[in-house]
Amino acid sequence: MSAPLPPPPTAAAIEDLARALEAIPALTLLRRPAELERLSRDCHDYSPALSDLLLGCRAQLVARPGSVDAVQRLVAACAAHDVPLTVRGAGTGNYGQCVPLRGGVVLDCSRLDAVRSIDAETGVVEVEAGCVMARLEQQLAGCGRSLRLMPSTWRTASIGGFIAGGSGGIGSIRWGFLRDPGHLLGLELVTMEPDARRLRLDAAASRPINHAYGTNGVITALRLATAPAERWHELVVEVADLEAALDLSQALAGAAIELQELAVFERGVCDRLPWPAGCPPVAGARLALLVDPCGSRFLEEWLPAQGGTVILQRPEQPGSARPLRELCWNHTTLHMRAHDPGWTYLQMLLPPDPAPMLREMRARWQGQLLWHLEAVRQQGAARLAGLPLLRWSGAEALEALMQDCRSHGAVIFNPHVLTVEDGGLGVVDADQVEAKHRFDPAGLLNPGKLRGWTGPRPSS
Ligand code: FAD
Numbered sequence: 001m002s003a004p005l006p007p008p009p010t011a012a013a014i015e016d017l018a019r020a021l022e023a024i025p026a027l028t029l030l031r032r033p034a035e036l037e038r039l040s041r042d043c044h045d046y047s048p049a050l051s052d053l054l055l056g057c058r059a060q061l062v063a064r065p066g067s068v069d070a071v072q073r074l075v076a077a078c079a080a081h082d083v084p085l086t087v088r089g090a091g092t093g094n095y096g097q098c099v100p101l102r103g104g105v106v107l108d109c110s111r112l113d114a115v116r117s118i119d120a121e122t123g124v125v126e127v128e129a130g131c132v133m134a135r136l137e138q139q140l141a142g143c144g145r146s147l148r149l150m151p152s153t154w155r156t157a158s159i160g161g162f163i164a165g166g167s168g169g170i171g172s173i174r175w176g177f178l179r180d181p182g183h184l185l186g187l188e189l190v191t192m193e194p195d196a197r198r199l200r201l202d203a204a205a206s207r208p209i210n211h212a213y214g215t216n217g218v219i220t221a222l223r224l225a226t227a228p229a230e231r232w233h234e235l236v237v238e239v240a241d242l243e244a245a246l247d248l249s250q251a252l253a254g255a256a257i258e259l260q261e262l263a264v265f266e267r268g269v270c271d272r273l274p275w276p277a278g279c280p281p282v283a284g285a286r287l288a289l290l291v292d293p294c295g296s297r298f299l300e301e302w303l304p305a306q307g308g309t310v311i312l313q314r315p316e317q318p319g320s321a322r323p324l325r326e327l328c329w330n331h332t333t334l335h336m337r338a339h340d341p342g343w344t345y346l347q348m349l350l351p352p353d354p355a356p357m358l359r360e361m362r363a364r365w366q367g368q369l370l371w372h373l374e375a376v377r378q379q380g381a382a383r384l385a386g387l388p389l390l391r392w393s394g395a396e397a398l399e400a401l402m403q404d405c406r407s408h409g410a411v412i413f414n415p416h417v418l419t420v421e422d423g424g425l426g427v428v429d430a431d432q433v434e435a436k437h438r439f440d441p442a443g444l445l446n447p448g449k450l451r452g453w454t455g456p457r458p459s460s
Contacts, residue, residue: 008103089161129160257295
């Protein structure tokens with residue numbers, strides 16, 4: 001964690017602030033204990049370690065602004081009263097990103113949801129931060145466009161929360177990750193100061209705000225690149241085992257088809273996933289694909305020669321109750337935990353040739369580890385990310401497992417920690433810290449989540 005946290009504001013300080021906030025038009029205040037509890041939670045319970053750490057962390061007040069003006073006045077009042085503020089999108093983050101560690105106010109973005117513009121020529125969209133991605137997708141589809149990247153929670157998660165707290169997901173096989181240059185083209189940002197400013201940042205200036213957990217500015221709107229819309233086809237392919245699945249995913253990476261998603265599940269995971277109706281009983285490892293219509297036709301002929309049996313093939317249905325994309329990314333973990341909450345997970349980038357690592361680790365961690373892989377594009381190269389399921393048996397066992405992965409050349413992104421840095425590459429990003437000094441000089445935004453922040457500068 002960053003510098004030790006001061007205690008939460010006193011009840012009297014919160015009452016003072018609430019009186020000031022009541023005068024702001026288009027601002028709803030929520031104070032009932034059940035609301036405070038619900039709006040202080042996210043999906044960090046996938047991690048037993050985080051569940052322990054975040055026990056009892058709760059907002060003292062929730063504010064739901066209905067306009068950017070209201071955000072600006074709310075933020076200014078919190079800064080003037082020296083009350084911490086934690087921004088919340090839809091609360092689907094997995095690392096307790098929007099759980100307030102120091103009480104104070106939670107800013108709920110759900111009413112800040114306008115799609116401001118979609119450029120007919122470039123497809124660039126400007127959208128308010130609280131817009132749920134499913135709604136944004138609908139509006140983009142009307143213009144023949146689509147989000148390049150989305151999490152498997154796109155039906156409920158907000159676009160602001162994805163940029164501030166997510167990393168990639170469906171589309172990462174073509175488009176890499178959210179922090180790759182070219183995705184986020186600009187931000188509208190409100191600074192956490194008594195005279196809160198509303199700034200428009202270009203792509204370069206927005207970079208330190210991207211994936212900073214809302215610690216260095218309140219995002220009110222974003223400008224994003226989009227892709228031409230495609231009618232993806234869902235394919236489920238069965239192969240003998242995990243090694244055959246690895247070979248096939250490598251062959252697919254070299255095929256002249258458009259893939260929007262490629263997930264690999266070893267047999268033990270397949271056995272517990274809710275496959276769409278029409279899929280036969282599990283008999284091996286499986287791949288879940290989203291592929292362009294022409295590629296789908298080609299794969300029908302090509303896959304059998306590669307040892308793959310197509311067991312489901314259909315155009316994706318927009319309103320489908322169980323789309324294949326909701327078996328992928330952290331939805332795999334969700335389904336495994338629905339089956340047995342003793343499962344948790346890990347995240348990593350696998351070494352370029354992952355077969356020896358997977359072989360050795362399967363032998364060593366038998367019964368405790370099951371592999372779920374996702375094909376991604378990392379700095380232009382086709383790679384596999386691992387989101388293996390693991391049986392939780394304490395922090396020491398987790399550390400030993402992560403060490404084992406590292407010794408095979410994997411890069412770990414630990415989902416059992418609280419700070420931006422520890423969940424990433426483990427290093428402080430000086431630009432993120434500098435942006436916090438400029439846009440949140442007193443350190444009131446989402447306290448405790450940026451390890452590189454050691455406190456305000458003496459002059460501020
Ligand atoms: P929240 O959880 O509300 O917030 C996330 C972070 O962003 C917090 O730190 C918050 O303070 C900050 N924030 C939110 N809004 C703003 C704002 N306006 N200004 C500044 N900061 C802000 N993630 C992926 O990247 N890829 C996946 O495929 C994926 N799959 C998932 C599957 C499941 C089943 C679950 C439970 C989670 C998954 N996630 C995934 C994590 C999460 O769903 C996504 O990152 C999602 O985009 C977060 O959006 P949200 O609106 O819920 O954000």
